[in-house]
Amino acid sequence: MLSAQAAEAIILEQVAPPHQQHIELVKLSEATGRILAAPITSELDFPHWDNSAMDGYAVRYADVAHSSAEHPVTLEVIEEIPAGYCPQKTIAPGQAARIFTGACLPPGADTIVIQEDTQPDGDRIKILTTPQLRAFVRHQGSYSRAGDPLLPPGISLGVAEIAVLAAAKCVSVPVYAKLKVALISTGNELIPPEHPIAPGKLVDSNQYALASWVMQMGAEPLILGIIPDEPQALKTAIAKALLTADIVLSTGGVSVGDYDYVGQILADLGGEILVNSVAVKPGKPLTFATFPNCLYFGLPGNPVSALVTCWRFVQPALKKRSGLAGEFWGPEWWPVRSSTELRSGGKRETYLWGNLRSVNGETQFILAPGSQNSGNLINLAQTNALAMLPVGQTCTQAGEFVQILKVR
Numbered sequence: 001m002l003s004a005q006a007a008e009a010i011i012l013e014q015v016a017p018p019h020q021q022h023i024e025l026v027k028l029s030e031a032t033g034r035i036l037a038a039p040i041t042s043e044l045d046f047p048h049w050d051n052s053a054m055d056g057y058a059v060r061y062a063d064v065a066h067s068s069a070e071h072p073v074t075l076e077v078i079e080e081i082p083a084g085y086c087p088q089k090t091i092a093p094g095q096a097a098r099i100f101t102g103a104c105l106p107p108g109a110d111t112i113v114i115q116e117d118t119q120p121d122g123d124r125i126k127i128l129t130t131p132q133l134r135a136f137v138r139h140q141g142s143y144s145r146a147g148d149p150l151l152p153p154g155i156s157l158g159v160a161e162i163a164v165l166a167a168a169k170c171v172s173v174p175v176y177a178k179l180k181v182a183l184i185s186t187g188n189e190l191i192p193p194e195h196p197i198a199p200g201k202l203v204d205s206n207q208y209a210l211a212s213w214v215m216q217m218g219a220e221p222l223i224l225g226i227i228p229d230e231p232q233a234l235k236t237a238i239a240k241a242l243l244t245a246d247i248v249l250s251t252g253g254v255s256v257g258d259y260d261y262v263g264q265i266l267a268d269l270g271g272e273i274l275v276n277s278v279a280v281k282p283g284k285p286l287t288f289a290t291f292p293n294c295l296y297f298g299l300p301g302n303p304v305s306a307l308v309t310c311w312r313f314v315q316p317a318l319k320k321r322s323g324l325a326g327e328f329w330g331p332e333w334w335p336v337r338s339s340t341e342l343r344s345g346g347k348r349e350t351y352l353w354g355n356l357r358s359v360n361g362e363t364q365f366i367l368a369p370g371s372q373n374s375g376n377l378i379n380l381a382q383t384n385a386l387a388m389l390p391v392g393q394t395c396t397q398a399g400e401f402v403q404i405l406k407v408r
């Protein structure tokens with residue numbers, strides 16, 4: 001049995017990042033969650049022009065350096081500059097311009113006085129404060145200069161990155177193609193949710209759970225349905241999956257029972273089986289095999305085992321394969337105090353599920369109540385974290401730090 005760390009290393013070593021031919025252009029409006037495939041620059045400076053950060057008056061600092069409420073300087077207002085308007089006049093000594101937030105600074109002015117610190121007097125303005133030189137001026141190029149890198153390849157596009165792409169006028173975004181992830185549920189007992197239940201039967205929840213996770217990860221699920229525990233049927237389904245997908249996830253049929261055929265079929269189909277059991281709980285019979293154009297994960301059938309192994313082992317592989325830059329592959333462990341004692345058998349790296357909550361200003365892990373059993377998918381719902389107890393550690397006390405993996 002491999003350690004979790006060894007299995008993780010073996011898996012990541014086999015995963016190649018995408019090639020250039022996996023790049024496609026998508027509309028900016030459809031780029032959320034996609035992975036950027038090329039560096040983004042702009043021909044523009046940010047800000048594009050010196051502009052005002054406040055509503056007020058554009059002045060020459062030299063005119064107002066000694067102004068105050070007691071001894072206000074009075075300036076002639078020669079122009080009004082709303083946002084979007086190009087100033088037509090140069091501010092000469094003794095002059096100012098009315099200006100609004102986001103509007104271009106007129107030539108000659110170098111400082112903004114906010115309107116709260118002024119008093120209008122016909123077409124003149126009294127300055128009731130001593131401003132700082134260049135106060136409230138957003139200088140051209142002070143955020144980024146034309147040609148500077150704005151976004152690197154290998155990042156997931158979230159709201160702020162989408163805003164940057166828009167600002168950089170990048171309406172057609174180079175991203176890596178979505179990975180195709182085939183999903184197979186194995187088991188004679190399984191029925192789809194819309195079929196009537198019969199004695200001994202069980203609804204195939206894994207297919208839905210994994211499809212949901214795959215979509216959350218920004219990949220495309222290929223739903224291949226329920227395959228009975230029959231070697232020929234399974235072989236046909238797996239062979240088809242290998243032809244169409246980048247990654248195959250099957251659940252069930254990887255343990256030691258008489259109806260657990262997945263390992264043998266992978267070998268028959270020419271797969272190189274690099275992992276077939278890992279010292280983790282849940283998830284011990286996790287199977288990983290490589291094919292020339294496809295990675296295969298045989299996840300254990302128990303619903304919690306399937307998801308936990310997905311989060312712990314498939315997620316880093318999927319991130320790397322999808323083109324995310326290295327430092328984000330994870331798993332990312334966070335030290336967090338547990339509100340209660342946590343127990344493990346000590347022989348396998350053990351994951352206990354629960355919630356991260358803010359308690360008196362500190363993040364705590366709250367163990368999910370009820371049975372922490374790999375078949376009990378009911379109490380996995382509404383949790384958002386796994387606490388990990390390493391091999392050899394049978395207990396952590398309430399209040400002790402544990403390593404946490406955030407999940408959902």
Ligand SMILES: Nc1nc2c(c(=O)[nH]1)N[C@H]1C(S)=C(S)[C@@H](COP(=O)(O)OP(=O)(O)OC[C@H]3O[C@@H](n4cnc5c(N)ncnc54)[C@H](O)[C@@H]3O)O[C@H]1N2
Pocket residue numbers: 185186187189190202203204205206207251252253254255256257260282283284285299300301302303305374375
């Ligand atoms: N003698 C031993 N028996 C078992 C061992 C062992 O080491 N020695 N390992 C146990 C562990 S740990 C796990 S985990 C399971 C894994 O079994 P399989 O991957 O072979 O999965 P199945 O036997 O097909 O199913 C296990 C369990 O999960 C339910 N299941 C399966 N598919 C689905 C699905 N799509 N949706 C919902 N539930 C599903 C299935 O009905 C079984 O209850 O093996 C232990 N046995």
Ligand code: MOO
Pocket residue numbers: 280281282283284285300302305374375
């Ligand atoms: O490892 Mo199994 O996944 O304990 O139930």
Ligand SMILES: [Mg+2]
Pocket residue numbers: 252253254255256257259260
């Ligand atoms: Mg089994």
